[in-house]
Amino acid sequence: GESVGLHLPTLSVQEGDNSIINCAYSNSASDYFIWYKQESGKGPQFIIDIRSNMDKRQGQRVTVLLNKTVKHLSLQIAATQPGDSAVYFCAETNTGNQFYFGTGTSLTVIP
Amino acid sequence: DSGVTQTPKHLITATGQRVTLRCSPRSGDLSVYWYQQSLDQGLQFLIQYYNGEERAKGNILERFSAQQFPDLHSELNLSSLELGDSALYFCATNRPGSPLHFGNGTRLTVT
Numbered sequence: 001g002e003s004v005g006l007h008l009p010t011l012s013v014q015e016g017d018n019s020i021i022n023c024a025y026s027n028s029a030s031d032y033f034i035w036y037k038q039e040s041g042k043g044p045q046f047i048i049d050i051r052s053n054m055d056k057r058q059g060q061r062v063t064v065l066l067n068k069t070v071k072h073l074s075l076q077i078a079a080t081q082p083g084d085s086a087v088y089f090c091a092e093t094n095t096g097n098q099f100y101f102g103t104g105t106s107l108t109v110i111p
Numbered sequence: 112d113s114g115v116t117q118t119p120k121h122l123i124t125a126t127g128q129r130v131t132l133r134c135s136p137r138s139g140d141l142s143v144y145w146y147q148q149s150l151d152q153g154l155q156f157l158i159q160y161y162n163g164e165e166r167a168k169g170n171i172l173e174r175f176s177a178q179q180f181p182d183l184h185s186e187l188n189l190s191s192l193e194l195g196d197s198a199l200y201f202c203a204t205n206r207p208g209s210p211l212h213f214g215n216g217t218r219l220t221v222t
Binding site (some may be wrong): 030035036041042043044045046049089091098099100101102103104 | 113115117144146152153154155156167169193201208210211212213214215216
């Protein structure tokens with residue numbers, strides 16, 4: 001089966017610093033990757049996505065990097081704010097049908 | 112607001128009972144996915160429907176079933192409930208090639 005994992009289960013950063021959340025995937029055929037943010041009591045919220053024909057994609061304060069050589073995905077959050085505290089999940093799909101999720105990284109922003 | 116609506120928000124029921132969880136997709140989304148999330152766990156894929164037809168099955172117990180209706184809303188039926196079925200149940204919907212958009216889930220507590 002698919003395996004999508006995260007390097008660190010928890011991450012604490014100072015407010016204003018940059019955060020980097022990492023994710024490893026095992027299926028080299030995966031062609032679409034997504035980052036989600038889940039706040040307490042809510043469903044996962046789409047943050048940013050990237051397709052396998054790209055290495056980098058930027059959004060507002062967030063950047064996703066894809067390294068297909070080592071099957072690694074990262075989410076960078078610039079100038080982390082208290083509202084960024086949440087659990088972050090990466091997801092991959094290779095068929096456009098089934099999505100496989102990592103176990104999540106809990107980000108805590110220290111004021 | 113993702114546009115995906117799940118009802119009810121909370122359910123408390125006894126072991127052995129049966130419950131039905133409902134999901135209304137975003138306008139235009141034909142696929143509905145159901146996920147189970149236990150405490151501090153990742154998202155476990157249960158089942159997917161596309162335009163009324165079952166498309167993929169994950170780790171769904173035989174006591175669980177689902178369907179998608181002609182108006183594209185979906186229901187997840189959980190029967191012979193056990194304590195271990197207590198969890199958050201999310202539905203997510205999408206169009207082909209697009210990210211999943213999640214509802215805010217139904218929190219099921221089995222006592």
